[in-house]
Amino acid sequence: MSRVAHFWQAFVSHFLHEILLHSLRGTLLAGGMVLLVSSTGAWKYMGNSMQANDLRRAAAYSKDSISPSVLMVAIDDTGFDQFYGGRSPLDRKQLQRMLEVVERNAPNARGIVIDLDLSPVPGDTQEALFGFFATKPQRWVLAEPVRKRSDDTDVRRHWRERLCAAGVRMALPYLPTEFGYVVSTQQYRGSLVDVALHPDAGCARLPDLEQGDANPVLKRSTALMAPDYVNHGLVVPFQGDLDLLAQTVAGIDPQWVVIGGTWGVTDLLNTPMGERYGAQLHAAALQGHVQGERQASFLFQITVAWIVVALIALQIGAVQGWMKRAVDPWMESFTGHRFFKLRLWPLLLVLFVVLQVGLVSELLAVLRAHTHFWIPSAEMAVLVIGTMAFVWNWGLTDIGGHHTxxxxxxxxxxxxxxxxxxxxxxxxxxxxxxxxxxxxxxxxxxxxxxxxxxxxxxxxxxxxxxxxxxxxxxxxxxxxxxx
Known part of the structure; x- marks a missing residue:
């Protein structure tokens, strides 16, 4: 039998024995411990941390070229002070001037998402701005700032109803967060990105404002952010020069435009790459959709984890075979050999397994960077570590070879x-x-x-x-x- 055939037979045997059979015939102790750990905040924190690492490493391996598909127009501190006079809410006439420039110079854009609070204040009817939106309502997705009934007013309600009746889509500007990080894999249903990608969404995806003053629970849907966009996405700062803005937008000719504010620090959110403004993250989720970011199914994730465990088991089996020849015969006479087998070997195994998990995590990041196919490393890590603890007993259990x-x-x-x-x-x-x-x-x-x-x-x-x-x-x- 050739070496390749021998390796393949050994791998398949280990795959079946060490993974499938131990998963199917796992003890109640192991199963109970896994269920207990998976239900704790510690495991959720670990999973969230590994997701963050996956995103950061995929961004590091991504191509340097920045895709022009999604453009963010950012009203920075200079633009806010000089063009808008440093006043909030933004001057509606000035805002309309800027929006007209963006809309006119992005003729091929599927939509323009505005992550700004455009709701009227008392005494401001916004008729001119409303007429501008109503001219091409299908192009616009506006942020709905009202999340609970106590924040609503008759003026806002009337403004919302008129825009929805005119065909302008409205959506929630919120982003889910966990353990201080923005969740890079999900968006709220009815969010800016969710509604932007559904032309027939209208305003029907908004939560029920009649639920009282308590914030309604918002459901989530899968929407992966583009790692490279979170890291250094295409952001055009608007500092008040409308001609320069027109030339820039026309030169890029994006599929989507996201307009938001980057003045101050009120809308900054933590990501694995540092702080980012909310509008940048909405744009990153749109970019993820455009470039086809997708996540492997749970079955595929588990299969990859089983393969990794089988490969590690082959290596551990080879080391244990060497120890049977070079260490075990001397354990009865030499305490140093006994110390190595019973104390030092388990520590070396832990280090070896951690290094292997880190290496596979890096390879998965490279795969995502070049194919936009994400296999989360968390499932792989927990299965490998769980197998090391419960099945291999920190390397003290003899893995051995399997025939067929x-x-x-x-x-x-x-x-x-x-x-x-x-x-x-x-x-x-x-x-x-x-x-x-x-x-x-x-x-x-x-x-x-x-x-x-x-x-x-x-x-x-x-x-x-x-x-x-x-x-x-x-x-x-x-x-x-x-x-």
Whole structure:
């Protein structure tokens, strides 16, 4: 057998034995610990941190060229002070002048998203601005700043109803956050990006404002931000020069335009690349849609994790084979060899596994940077670390070699199930008194089986069958279907 064929057979055998079978026949202790850890804030924090690292590393490996698909026009401090007179809400006449320049010079844009509070203040009817939006209503997506009824007024309600009736889309400007970071994988339903990508959304996606003063719970939908855009997306600062703005927008000819404010620090949000303004992150989510950012299915993520564990198991098995020859025979006589096997080897294994997880995480980041296909490293990391702790016992369990896939399947999975079932039948037969059992001790002497022992064995064998086969399999299937 060639070396390639031998490696492939060994890999498939390890894949089946170390991953699938331990996942299906995992003990209740391991399963309970995993469920306990996954429900804690510590695991959620770890998952969020690894997502942030995935985004940061993918951005580092992304191409240097900046895509012109999504353009953000940022009203910076200079533009706010010189063009708008440093007053908020922004002067509506000046705002209309700027919007007219953007709209006129972006004829091929699918939409223009405005992340600014344009709701009228008392005494301001905004008729001219309304007429401008109503001329080409399908091009505009405006931010809806009202999230709860206590913030609403008759003036705002009338303004909203008129715009919606005219066909202008309105959406929520909010971004989900977790553990201090903006969530780069999801957007709220009814958000600026969500509505912008659905031409027929209208204003129907807004939350129910009749729910009282408490903020309504906002549902989320998957929307991956483009890592390179979060890092250094295409942002054109507007400092008051309308001619320069017109030339810049016309020269870029973007698919989408996002207009927002970058004056002050009120709209700054934390990302793995540092602080970014909300409008930049809306633009990054639009860019993610344009360039086809997509996330691997849960089944694909788990499969990749299983492959990684199988490859690591092959390497650990090779090291353990060396230790059987070079270390184990001397452990009884030399305390140093015993120290290495029982104390130092587990520490080296942890370091080795952490390095392997880091390497795979980097490779997944390279893959995302060049294909826009994201395989989260969190599932891979938790499965590898969990296997190291519960299955390999920090390297003290002998992984060993596996001969064939058929051998692994029958002796690793089918035979334990048959043993559980046979034990159940033996105990039930003894309990019912239909025939004598063949229970013997280590020397082959027959052992009497009392009714109490038969009941105990039925209970324990049932727990073994359910805990190591039925329940883990059901949980695995449920997790795959739930995702």
């Amino acid at each position: 896939v058929s051998h692994v399947w029958h002796h690793g999975f089918l035979q334990p199930v048959k043993d559980d079932w046979a034990s159940l039948r033996t105990a039930w037969t003894s309990l019912s008194g239909r025939s004598a059992t063949n229970c013997t001790d280590a020397d082959g002497n027959p052992l009497p089986v009392s009714r109490v022992r038969a009941v105990a064995e039925i209970t324990l064998a049932t727990a073994s069958l359910c805990g190591q086969t039925v329940l883990p399999t059901a949980v695995l299937v449920y997790e795959l279907l739930a995702h």
